[in-house]
Amino acid sequence: MPTVSSEELAAAAGVNSAKLRKDFSYLGSYGTRGVGYDVEYLVYQISRELGLTQDWPVVIVGIGNLGAALANYGGFASRGFRVAALIDADPAMAGKPVAGMPVQHTDDLESIIEENGVSIGVIATPAGAAQQVCDRLVAAGVTSILNFAPTVLSVPDGVDVRKVDLSIELQILAFHEQRKAGEEAAGEPGTVLQAPKETGKGPDGDVPAVMPA
Amino acid sequence: MPTVSSEELAAAAGVNSAKLRKDFSYLGSYGTRGVGYDVEYLVYQISRELGLTQDWPVVIVGIGNLGAALANYGGFASRGFRVAALIDADPAMAGKPVAGMPVQHTDDLESIIEENGVSIGVIATPAGAAQQVCDRLVAAGVTSILNFAPTVLSVPDGVDVRKVDLSIELQILAFHEQRKAGEEAAGEPGTVLQAPKETGKGPDGDVPAVMPA
DNA sequence: CCATCTTTGTGCACGCGTTCACAAAGACAT
DNA sequence: ATGTCTTTGTGAACGCGTGCACAAAGATGG
Numbered sequence: 469m470p471t472v473s474s475e476e477l478a479a480a481a482g483v484n485s486a487k488l489r490k491d492f493s494y495l496g497s498y499g500t501r502g503v504g505y506d507v508e509y510l511v512y513q514i515s516r517e518l519g520l521t522q523d524w525p526v527v528i529v530g531i532g533n534l535g536a537a538l539a540n541y542g543g544f545a546s547r548g549f550r551v552a553a554l555i556d557a558d559p560a561m562a563g564k565p566v567a568g569m570p571v572q573h574t575d576d577l578e579s580i581i582e583e584n585g586v587s588i589g590v591i592a593t594p595a596g597a598a599q600q601v602c603d604r605l606v607a608a609g610v611t612s613i614l615n616f617a618p619t620v621l622s623v624p625d626g627v628d629v630r631k632v633d634l635s636i637e638l639q640i641l642a643f644h645e646q647r648k649a650g651e652e653a654a655g656e657p658g659t660v661l662q663a664p665k666e667t668g669k670g671p672d673g674d675v676p677a678v679m680p681a
Numbered sequence: 682m683p684t685v686s687s688e689e690l691a692a693a694a695g696v697n698s699a700k701l702r703k704d705f706s707y708l709g710s711y712g713t714r715g716v717g718y719d720v721e722y723l724v725y726q727i728s729r730e731l732g733l734t735q736d737w738p739v740v741i742v743g744i745g746n747l748g749a750a751l752a753n754y755g756g757f758a759s760r761g762f763r764v765a766a767l768i769d770a771d772p773a774m775a776g777k778p779v780a781g782m783p784v785q786h787t788d789d790l791e792s793i794i795e796e797n798g799v800s801i802g803v804i805a806t807p808a809g810a811a812q813q814v815c816d817r818l819v820a821a822g823v824t825s826i827l828n829f830a831p832t833v834l835s836v837p838d839g840v841d842v843r844k845v846d847l848s849i850e851l852q853i854l855a856f857h858e859q860r861k862a863g864e865e866a867a868g869e870p871g872t873v874l875q876a877p878k879e880t881g882k883g884p885d886g887d888v889p890a891v892m893p894a
Numbered sequence: 895c896c897a898t899c900t901t902t903g904t905g906c907a908c909g910c911g912t913t914c915a916c917a918a919a920g921a922c923a924t
Numbered sequence: 925a926t927g928t929c930t931t932t933g934t935g936a937a938c939g940c941g942t943g944c945a946c947a948a949a950g951a952t953g954g
C-alpha cells in the first residue's frame with residue numbers, strides 16, 4: 469500500500485507539516501500513525517471534499533475569443549466539469565461548432581439551464597450584456613456565476629459570484645516589477661515609501677489590500 | 682476641493698475605516714485632519730504606488746483563442762499596459778492582424794523584447810510549449826511572467842511567475858455549491874465534515890489551503 | 895485668538911491562524 | 925507478548941494582522 473507522510477507532502481508543497489496534518493484532520497482521521505496516509509484513499513477523500521467526484525454541468529455564455537478559449541480548455545473535464553452548452557446572443561453564431569459543440573442562441577437559455585440541471589454559469593460576454601445575462605441565469609436557477617466581464621454584477625442573496633479580472637494579475641506583476649526597479653534607488657524622500665515589512669509569505673504578501681476597480 | 686473621509690471610503694469598500702487609514706499611512710500622510718483625503722491627490726498617490734502611472738510594454742506569446750482574447754481585452758490600456766507585440770509559433774499566423782496588430786513569429790521574440798524594453802511577458806501557448814517560451818523570454822530579459830498555460834514553470838531566482846488557472850475559480854464555485862447542497866442534509870456521519878468555523882471574511886475564507894494542481 | 899468640532903494617525907489589546915512540541919497510536923521486529 | 929520506532933493528531937504558545945479608542949492636528953466659527 470503506497471503511503472505518504474505529512475512531512476513528505478509538506479516538503480513537496482512547501483508548507484509546514486503540522487498545518488497540513490491539522491488541515492487533514494478537519495476532513496477526518498485518514499492517516500495511520502507510524503505509517504502515514506494511504507495515497508489513494510487520501511486523494512479520494514480530498515477529491516470528494518472538494519467536489520471533484522461530482523459532475524458539474526456548466527454553461528458558457530458569450531462565445532467570443534474568451535468563451536471559445538474556455539470551451540476548448542482541457543482542464544475542465546478532469547476537474548469534474550462538463551460544458552453542457554455554449555450560448556451566444558449573435559444569431560450568426562447559432563449552430564456554428566465551437567470545441568465540437570454547436571453554439572446555441574440566448575433565446576433558449578432558460579430551457580437549456582433547466583433541462584441540464586445547470587447550477588453554475590460562466591459569463592464571457594461584453595460588459596454591457598453581463599448583468600442582463602446574469603439576471604436571466606439566476607432567474608433560471610443558476611446559483612453560482614463565474615464572471616469574466618469587466619463589470620461588478622449584482623445578485624440576490626444565496627448566489628455566489630466570482631469575478632476574474634485578467635488584468636489584475638498583470639497589475640500585481642507590474643507592482644512587483646516596479647519594486648524590483650526601485651530597489652537600487654531606494655531611500656529618496658517622498659517617492660516610494662516602503663511598506664512596513666516584507667512578509668515573504670506568498671506572492672500576494674506585500675500587495676496592498678485596497679486596489680481600484 | 683473634493684475630499685473623502687476614511688469612514689466614507691471604508692463604508693463603500695466594506696472594510697474597517699481604521700484599517701484603511703493605516704494602509705494609507707504606509708504610503709505617507711496624505712490626509713488632512715478634520716477634513717479627509719483630497720480625492721484627486723489620493724488617487725494619484727495610490728496610482729503611482731501601484732505602478733499605474735507607468736507605461737508597461739507587454740508581449741503576448743501564443744495567439745490562440747485565449748491570446749486573442751487577451752489582445753482584445755480593453756482593461757489593459759487603462760491600467761498602464763501596452764501590448765507591444767503578439768507572438769505566435771505558427772508561420773500561418775504571421776502577419777495576420779489580431780486586435781489591430783500584426784502577429785509576429787517566434788523567431789523574432791528576442792529582438793522584439795529587446796527593442797521594446799519589455800519586462801513583462803504573457804504566455805498563452807499550449808502546455809507543451811510554455812516552458813520553452815518561458816526560457817526564451819527570461820533569456821531575453823523578461824523578469825515577470827503571467828502564465829495561462831496549465832504547467833508549472835521553473836524560472837531562475839529574481840523572475841516572478843503568476844499562474845492563472847481558469848478552472849480553479851470554477852473549482853471554488855463548485856466547492857461552495859456543494860456546501861449549499863449539503864446544508865439541508867448536514868450531520869450525516871462520515872460524509873461531509875464541517876470545517877471548524879465559517880469566517881465569512883471573504884469569498885476564499887473557507888477554501889482549504891491545499892488544492893491539487 | 896480661543897473654543898469647538900471633525901477626522902486623521904497610531905499605540906495597544908484582542909483574536910485568529912500558524913507553528914511547536916509531545917502524548918497516543920499503531921506498525922514492526924524480536 | 926513486549927519493546928522500540930515512526931508518525932499522527934492535537935493542546936498550547938507564539939506572532940501577526942485587525943480593530944478599538946484616543947490624542948494630536950487642523951479646520952471652522954464666534
